[in-house]
Amino acid sequence: xxxxxxxxxxxxxxxxxxxxxxxxxxLASAIVGTFMLVNVAIAGPWAKRKITAAFTDxxxxxxxxxxxxxxxxxxxxxxxxxxxxxxxxxxRPAWDLAPLLIAGSALLGFAVIPMGNGIQVADPEVGxxxxxxxxxxxxxxxxxxxxxxxxxxxxxxGLRAVAQNLAYEIPLVLTGVSVVLFAGTLQxxxxxxxxxxxxxxxxxxxxxxxxxxxxxxxxxxxFAFVLFLVANLAEVGRNPFDTPEAPTEIxxxxxxxxxxxxxxxxxxxxxxxxxxxxxxxATIFLGGPAGPVLPGIVWFLIKIWAVFLFTQWARSALPRVxxxxxxxxxxxxxxxLSFANLILTAIIVGVVV
Amino acid sequence: xxxxxxxxxxxxxxxxxxxxxDELEALLGDAVLDRETHLNAEAxxxxxxxxxxxxxxxxxxxxxxxxxxxxxxEYQDRYxxxxxxxxxxxxxxxxxxxxxxxxxxxxxxxxxxxFRTADWHEREAYDLVGIEYEGHPDPRRILLPDTWQGxxxxxxxxxxxxxxxxxxxxxxxxxxxQRLNDDSDTMLLNIGPxxxxxxxVLHVEATLDGEQVADVEPDIGYIHRCEEQMCQQGTYRHxxxxxxxxxxxxxxxxxxxxxxxxxxxxxADIDVPEYAQVxxxxxxxxxxxxxHMLAVAAYALDVVGDFTATFMYGxxxxxxVQNILEDLTGxxxxxxxxRLGGVAWDLPEPRExxxxxxxxxxxxxxxxxxxxxxxxxxxxxxxxRTVNTGRLEPEVAKSYGATGxxxxxxxxxxxxxxxxxxxxxxKLDWDVVTExxxxxxxxxxxxxxxxxxxxxxxxQCVDLxxxxxxxxxxxxxxxxxxxxxxxxTEVYKSVEAAKGELGIYxxxxxxxxxxxxxxxxxxxxxxxxxxxxxxxxYIADLIASLGSLDTIMGEVDR
Numbered sequence: 001x002x003x004x005x006x007x008x009x010x011x012x013x014x015x016x017x018x019x020x021x022x023x024x025x026x027l028a029s030a031i032v033g034t035f036m037l038v039n040v041a042i043a044g045p046w047a048k049r050k051i052t053a054a055f056t057d058x059x060x061x062x063x064x065x066x067x068x069x070x071x072x073x074x075x076x077x078x079x080x081x082x083x084x085x086x087x088x089x090x091x092r093p094a095w096d097l098a099p100l101l102i103a104g105s106a107l108l109g110f111a112v113i114p115m116g117n118g119i120q121v122a123d124p125e126v127g128x129x130x131x132x133x134x135x136x137x138x139x140x141x142x143x144x145x146x147x148x149x150x151x152x153x154x155x156x157x158g159l160r161a162v163a164q165n166l167a168y169e170i171p172l173v174l175t176g177v178s179v180v181l182f183a184g185t186l187q188x189x190x191x192x193x194x195x196x197x198x199x200x201x202x203x204x205x206x207x208x209x210x211x212x213x214x215x216x217x218x219x220x221x222x223f224a225f226v227l228f229l230v231a232n233l234a235e236v237g238r239n240p241f242d243t244p245e246a247p248t249e250i251x252x253x254x255x256x257x258x259x260x261x262x263x264x265x266x267x268x269x270x271x272x273x274x275x276x277x278x279x280x281x282a283t284i285f286l287g288g289p290a291g292p293v294l295p296g297i298v299w300f301l302i303k304i305w306a307v308f309l310f311t312q313w314a315r316s317a318l319p320r321v322x323x324x325x326x327x328x329x330x331x332x333x334x335x336x337l338s339f340a341n342l343i344l345t346a347i348i349v350g351v352v353v
Numbered sequence: 354x355x356x357x358x359x360x361x362x363x364x365x366x367x368x369x370x371x372x373x374x375d376e377l378e379a380l381l382g383d384a385v386l387d388r389e390t391h392l393n394a395e396a397x398x399x400x401x402x403x404x405x406x407x408x409x410x411x412x413x414x415x416x417x418x419x420x421x422x423x424x425x426x427e428y429q430d431r432y433x434x435x436x437x438x439x440x441x442x443x444x445x446x447x448x449x450x451x452x453x454x455x456x457x458x459x460x461x462x463x464x465x466x467x468f469r470t471a472d473w474h475e476r477e478a479y480d481l482v483g484i485e486y487e488g489h490p491d492p493r494r495i496l497l498p499d500t501w502q503g504x505x506x507x508x509x510x511x512x513x514x515x516x517x518x519x520x521x522x523x524x525x526x527x528x529x530x531q532r533l534n535d536d537s538d539t540m541l542l543n544i545g546p547x548x549x550x551x552x553x554v555l556h557v558e559a560t561l562d563g564e565q566v567a568d569v570e571p572d573i574g575y576i577h578r579c580e581e582q583m584c585q586q587g588t589y590r591h592x593x594x595x596x597x598x599x600x601x602x603x604x605x606x607x608x609x610x611x612x613x614x615x616x617x618x619x620x621a622d623i624d625v626p627e628y629a630q631v632x633x634x635x636x637x638x639x640x641x642x643x644x645h646m647l648a649v650a651a652y653a654l655d656v657v658g659d660f661t662a663t664f665m666y667g668x669x670x671x672x673x674v675q676n677i678l679e680d681l682t683g684x685x686x687x688x689x690x691x692r693l694g695g696v697a698w699d700l701p702e703p704r705e706x707x708x709x710x711x712x713x714x715x716x717x718x719x720x721x722x723x724x725x726x727x728x729x730x731x732x733x734x735x736x737x738r739t740v741n742t743g744r745l746e747p748e749v750a751k752s753y754g755a756t757g758x759x760x761x762x763x764x765x766x767x768x769x770x771x772x773x774x775x776x777x778x779x780k781l782d783w784d785v786v787t788e789x790x791x792x793x794x795x796x797x798x799x800x801x802x803x804x805x806x807x808x809x810x811x812x813q814c815v816d817l818x819x820x821x822x823x824x825x826x827x828x829x830x831x832x833x834x835x836x837x838x839x840x841x842t843e844v845y846k847s848v849e850a851a852k853g854e855l856g857i858y859x860x861x862x863x864x865x866x867x868x869x870x871x872x873x874x875x876x877x878x879x880x881x882x883x884x885x886x887x888x889x890x891y892i893a894d895l896i897a898s899l900g901s902l903d904t905i906m907g908e909v910d911r
Contacts, residue, residue: 056662056665056666058665239657242658247659249550249892251549312660319658319661319738320893321734321738325737325738
């Protein structure tokens with residue numbers, strides 16, 4: 001039962017009628033989209049500052065509202081009211097579309113993510129393939145932004161971004177495929193749907209001291225989990241792989257020339273991507289929204305925020321690698337390891353199942 | 354020494370190991386026109402067409418391998434360029450080479466083929482004074498815009514003349530992207546003057562071939578504030594001392610003040626009381642810690658990234674030092690604490706509390722440094738980034754006149770504090786840190802280890818100050834209210850500042866203000882090495898190398 005079906009039922013719409021279903025799906029998407037944007041709103045102007053401040057022994061925002069939370073509103077107003085500077089000779093349609101594409105592509109991914117308590121817009125059979133496909137659309141946006149900005153720093157950043165995404169997308173997808181080998185399906189499904197990626201993780205792997213350990217793929221194949229986390233860091237462009245932005249080298253990379261609302265969109269896109277990365281990690285490695293006591297949606301939030309925390313931690317502590325080293329790690333290290341992981345998984349699946 | 358065979362390095366030395374100027378004069382032959390006595394060393398006046406011969410003879414045969422500074426000035430009847438030469442092996446051995454040129458035709462031979470460092474120094478001399486150097490590879494202005502009219506330090510310069518320097522009149526670097534040839538895919542990238550990693554208003558014109566750096570040219574002068582001229586308009590006694598603080602806003606102000614104090618005290622023959630010397634030594638080393646901590650913290654920004662925790666850790670540790678220096682000097686950045694003949698005032702009361710503060714900092718320091726080593730030097734990614742990048746070979750470094758941690762990171766065992774002692778350094782137990790890596794990593798290590806050495810010095814100073822008898826606490830020598838050195842006294846003295854050797858040349862004219870005040874900033878020469886390090890490497894390494902030089906534009910542009 002997806003969220004769209006539930007809404008259709010609540011509104012008395014006929015889920016089999018395409019028009020009715022479309023309305024219900026739009027409503028469901030709006031709910032999920034708003035929910036994720038709220039997360040991003042908390043993460044971007046507030047949580048990120050607080051987390052980084054904690055790592056660097058500072059206090060950060062604490063002036064407006066309780067715990068400084070109202071800075072979210074203040075920053076939103078501030079950023080949106082700034083002048084939108086359009087540099088000379090930017091490649092207009094591309095320059096304007098890039099921020100939309102970057103922010104939009106990541107939001108699309110959440111359409112198939114099971115967030116617990118029946119919050120899932122759709123559950124197609126090709127769910128995982130769909131998530132990877134829309135998430136990688138952002139690369140196009142980065143190239144557009146880098147190329148259209150008529151700025152050399154943007155150009156360098158755009159080229160770096162596409163080189164990096166190519167180098168890490170393949171290990172990422174290959175590692176994802178190893179999960180597919182386990183589950184035997186691309187469908188993300190839900191906790192109670194047995195023959196899906198999430199459903200398959202609910203079985204008990206082992207019982208230690210009376211506590212049942214679920215067969216989350218992070219426990220079944222920790223190697224793939226680590227590989228995926230690292231590739232994901234590169235995919236969202238966080239240290240040690242924040243080379244495409246590399247503020248101290250190339251100012252801000254592809255987003256150098258974006259101001260005001262476009263800057264918000266770029267930034268937003270980055271954070272949604274981090275959360276989408278977290279959602280994919282949670283879904284295919286950490287049992288989706290499953291967990292004891294608390295409702296599924298809370299567990300889902302805990303898991304994606306944990307991944308977010310991890311990216312911020314890496315950002316505070318790890319040095320950035322150079323672009324050639326980054327490409328080398330991607331093509332010579334991660335790719336080989338992800339193939340090894342795939343073969344390893346195939347053997348495990350072949351022997352055990 | 355006396356038992357060894359006399360090698361080429363011993364030419365021009367007396368038996369006692371001091372410079373034998375008569376022998377040097379004979380060595381230089383008929384190039385020498387005259388001899389002058391400067392307070393720091395003898396100087397030979399030579400023919401303007403014999404600069405290269407003279408300098409290379411002094412370099413190759415007499416071992417003067419360090420062209421420390423080039424001072425240019427105009428007299429009523431002539432122009433003059435002074436090459437202040439010394440040795441990396443022995444800083445106390447100095448010789449000046451004075452090159453007079455006529456008013457009508459101010460051209461002398463360039464020293465650039467002998468010492469690379471002369472490149473920028475001579476450009477500056479041309480820019481500010483107006484002397485031209487024959488055979489200079491790149492005779493352009495350096496500090497002032499290309500369109501500037503006249504030479505500000507020349508005698509006939511009209512200071513009231515308006516100078517229009519429009520952006521349009523400057524060469525637009527974007528016009529020619531293809532620098533090498535039409536077929537190449539190079540791109541000219543302007544890094545700075547406003548860029549997150551240029552540590553001040555430095556403009557680096559980098560020609561990129563993909564991500565690789567094909568050519569680098571630092572463009573300086575954005576924060577040229579006529580510091581030399583301002584010092585020439587101040588009286589020796591009090592009005593000049595605040596300026597050196599402004600050459601380094603990284604916390605190294607006290608070290609810079611010492612450069613002026615040392616030079617002016619030599620000029621006016623002032624002896625500083627021992628008690629004041631200990632206070633100077635202690636506060637100067639605190640200042641060095643401030644500067645090195647900032648260098649390390651900012652380096653973390655350059656290499657780790659914008660949100661690095663290391664930067665804030667560095668800032669917090671500096672905060673402790675700044676509080677101590679605030680207690681002592683009343684200031685946190687522009688200290689203005691040194692006076693000719695001593696320091697401004699005694700340690701703050703209660704003294705025990707002040708010492709306790711310093712001790713607490715020193716005691717905590719090893720643990721804090723351990724954290725920097727954990728976060729930076731022992732991190733594999735940082736090692737991959739910095740080891741063997743930005744290489745600066747010792748011979749190259751010497752030719753460019755590199756000093757300070759940059760030279761010591763290239764294995765050059767050179768530190769003015771030890772080699773030409775001043776203050777209380779020679780009576781304390783500490784080491785000169787050198788690393789043989791010649792790379793970015795080595796320079797980072799040198800700075801971190803120098804913080805430890807500074808802490809050692811401070812600790813010993815506190816020991817001394819604690820036991821100092823109360824009746825013997827003279828903080829200032831008896832200095833005349835107005836200092837008027839004999840006319841035409843010339844002196845060049847330097848100290849080990851945070852970034853490198855900071856030298857000051859003063860010529861007096863009998864008044865209470867200097868007739869010529871020349872500053873040799875350590876960063877000026879260090880920054881000049883950047884192309885040697887960065888060319889052929891990646892743009893990320895260019896940034897890392899620039900950061901590892903720890904330049905401060907205040908003493909580059911002055």
